[in-house]
Amino acid sequence: MTDANCIFCRIARGEIPCAKVYEDEYVLAFLDLAPVHPGHTLVIPKTHHKDMLEIPAGLGSAVFAAIQKVAAAVLEATGAQGFNVMQNNRLAAGQTVFHIHWHIIPRFEGDGLEMWAQGKYADGAAMQQMAAKVAACL
Numbered sequence: 801m802t803d804a805n806c807i808f809c810r811i812a813r814g815e816i817p818c819a820k821v822y823e824d825e826y827v828l829a830f831l832d833l834a835p836v837h838p839g840h841t842l843v844i845p846k847t848h849h850k851d852m853l854e855i856p857a858g859l860g861s862a863v864f865a866a867i868q869k870v871a872a873a874v875l876e877a878t879g880a881q882g883f884n885v886m887q888n889n890r891l892a893a894g895q896t897v898f899h900i901h902w903h904i905i906p907r908f909e910g911d912g913l914e915m916w917a918q919g920k921y922a923d924g925a926a927m928q929q930m931a932a933k934v935a936a937c938l
């Protein structure tokens with residue numbers, strides 16, 4: 801489950817250097833080279849899966865445990881008061897590396913980063929309609 805040309809697979813195989821912060825049997829974590837704030841860390845499975853629809857759900861607990869460990873360490877190391885865990889799926893959502901990864905982004909009070917647009921539904925009925933539409937696709 802490795803891709804010869806994938807940059808994160810190459811990092812996981814040790815072919816390309818990274819600023820490693822954590823590793824276990826399933827997961828690797830290293831600094832993002834273009835950080836939102838210093839300490840911005842990526843958590844990846846060592847095996848190649850493109851996105852949330854392709855990763856085996858069974859890997860989730862290893863990823864979850866690593867995110868908890870690494871996020872606590874990033875908070876302590878940076879003195880951040882909070883952090884975002886972000887995960888982009890597909891080009892339209894801003895994914896640029898197609899080997900699934902989670903961003904751990906340290907956040908500081910008043911740092912001014914605006915992550916979320918303030919969208920809204922026309923009314924409660926429109927919101928219920930959308931919930932029903934999604935549920936019907938499950």
Ligand code: AMP
Nearest residue numbers: 807818831832833834888894895896897
């Ligand atoms: P995304 O837009 O969610 O696909 O995020 C990809 C992230 O990977 C970006 O934030 C890049 O800065 C980061 N990135 C790309 N190549 C490397 C690399 N060789 N080492 C560390 N981070 C990288």
Ligand code: ZN
Nearest residue numbers: 806809848899
């Ligand atoms: Zn890969």
